[in-house]
Amino acid sequence: xxxxxxxxxxxxxQESIRQVVEAMGEYPGAADASDPQxxxxxxxxxxxxFRGVFEKFLxxxxxxxxxxxxxxxxxxxxxxxxxxxxxxxxxxxxxxxxPTPRQSSVFIIGGYASVKTLKRIVRSYEQMQNPxxxxxxxxxxxxxxxxxxxxxxxxxxxxxxxxxxxxxxxxPRPEAILAGFVKLQELIKAGRGExxxxxxxxxxxxxxxxxxxxxxxxxxxxNW
Amino acid sequence: xxxxxxxSYTNIEELLEILVEKGFIAPATEQQHATVIGRRQVQSxxxxxxxxxxxxxxxLILDLRDRFGFTHLVLLTAVxxxxxxxxxxxxxxxxxxxxxxxxxxxxxxxxxxxxxxSMESIHDLWAQAGTYQRELKEMFGIDFPGSxxxxxxxxxxxxxxxxxxxxxxxxxxxxxxxxxxxxxxSTNDPADYMRQKLYPKE
Ligand code: SF4
Numbered sequence: 558x559x560x561x562x563x564x565x566x567x568x569x570x571q572e573s574i575r576q577v578v579e580a581m582g583e584y585p586g587a588a589d590a591s592d593p594q595x596x597x598x599x600x601x602x603x604x605x606x607f608r609g610v611f612e613k614f615l616x617x618x619x620x621x622x623x624x625x626x627x628x629x630x631x632x633x634x635x636x637x638x639x640x641x642x643x644x645x646x647x648x649x650x651x652x653x654x655x656p657t658p659r660q661s662s663v664f665i666i667g668g669y670a671s672v673k674t675l676k677r678i679v680r681s682y683e684q685m686q687n688p689x690x691x692x693x694x695x696x697x698x699x700x701x702x703x704x705x706x707x708x709x710x711x712x713x714x715x716x717x718x719x720x721x722x723x724x725x726x727x728x729p730r731p732e733a734i735l736a737g738f739v740k741l742q743e744l745i746k747a748g749r750g751e752x753x754x755x756x757x758x759x760x761x762x763x764x765x766x767x768x769x770x771x772x773x774x775x776x777x778x779x780n781w
Numbered sequence: 782x783x784x785x786x787x788x789s790y791t792n793i794e795e796l797l798e799i800l801v802e803k804g805f806i807a808p809a810t811e812q813q814h815a816t817v818i819g820r821r822q823v824q825s826x827x828x829x830x831x832x833x834x835x836x837x838x839x840x841l842i843l844d845l846r847d848r849f850g851f852t853h854l855v856l857l858t859a860v861x862x863x864x865x866x867x868x869x870x871x872x873x874x875x876x877x878x879x880x881x882x883x884x885x886x887x888x889x890x891x892x893x894x895x896x897x898x899s900m901e902s903i904h905d906l907w908a909q910a911g912t913y914q915r916e917l918k919e920m921f922g923i924d925f926p927g928s929x930x931x932x933x934x935x936x937x938x939x940x941x942x943x944x945x946x947x948x949x950x951x952x953x954x955x956x957x958x959x960x961x962x963x964x965x966x967s968t969n970d971p972a973d974y975m976r977q978k979l980y981p982k983e
Contacts, residue, residue, distance in 0.1 A: 700966055
């Protein structure tokens with residue numbers, strides 16, 4: 558196979574994308590199949606949990622495979638690295654890092670978030686697949702922390718995306734983060750890790766808040 | 782002793798003397814405020830500041846670079862002297878042979894209406910100055926005509942307020958009205974705390 562990309566190759570690629578899109582049938586965002594959109598503009602839907610033992614089993618599985626998105630915002634992200642070392646060994650809780658939102662189920666907001674970062678946070682959060690959970694790390698995510706009066710950092714992350722577990726501290730030590738993971742596992746096993754549905758339910762409220770601070774809104778309303 | 786440049790000098794006082802002698806900067810004034818043109822201040826044996834007029838700044842900086850060996854632009858920053866209606870730009874230059882620093886300070890007007898808040902660009906002397914100038918444009922609203930990408934957003938995307946580093950911008954108020962402050966925030970100011978501990982009756 559030749560590696561140089563020429564116009565024909567690109568056309569073939571576009572053609573195959575188009576075929577895939579057509580095959581998917583109800584591709585929600587595309588106006589027509591000749592103009593394949595790579596984003597979805599449809600609103601997120603509430604996904605009702607199953608009932609009974611099956612949901613319990615699913616929750617047990619979810620709680621024991623928390624895959625963390627490798628996106629560090631703020632200083633607190635520096636405390637995530639030692640988690641993977643032998644001293645703290647987060648893998649014994651089923652915690653592992655993932656390089657892409659598509660594969661992750663836990664988003665750790667590692668501290669202060671500037672408006673510029675918030676835009677990327679929203680985008681990454683929406684790209685994560687359900688079920689997804691958010692851990693907010695440090696006082697900056699709770700009430701703004703030491704940046705509470707800054708013109709460029711938001712005060713409360715829970716106004717923009719739903720949060721499952723807060724971990725206080727400036728910054729929290731790895732032990733605290735492990736405790737946070739254990740708490741999150743408890744919540745999930747008890748069937749209370751349904752914040753992604755909350756996001757879908759109060760979608761308009763979250764969007765309004767996001768758009769209030771992200772002034773150059775140049776992305777679709779929902780991008781999964 | 783640096784020898785590879787046109788003017789050689791050994792200590793920072795001598796450098797300032799040469800600058801005055803050759804007419805690069807005005808003789809020292811009595812006034813000591815940083816925004817007064819002609820002010821000179823030797824802070825230590827390897828650090829001095831001079832204040833020059835905006836028209837003279839580029840010439841002086843170029844000469845310091847090419848004739849005195851200050852080949853490195855350490856930083857370019859601004860201070861807002863709102864009471865005097867001035868910004869004070871500081872170009873900090875470094876000499877690698879003698880490890881001396883000199884700060885060239887340039888007062889410019891604050892308001893664009895009074896033909897201020899604008900300065901000649903030095904991106905052609907040091908390419909990285911373009912980035913500093915872009916930042917100054919965004920944070921202070923100081924224009925550098927001709928500087929590359931100076932009008933593009935640098936950190937703040939879609940900012941539509943007063944540039945945030947200007948002192949008339951109230952960052953606390955902006956944060957309170959924009960970012961949903963969490964109620965019930967209390968402060969434990971160490972000074973208050975110690976006062977209560979030490980002088981509980983007052
Ligand atoms: S809470 Fe403290 S450590 Fe965490 S991001 Fe804020 S300032 Fe940094």
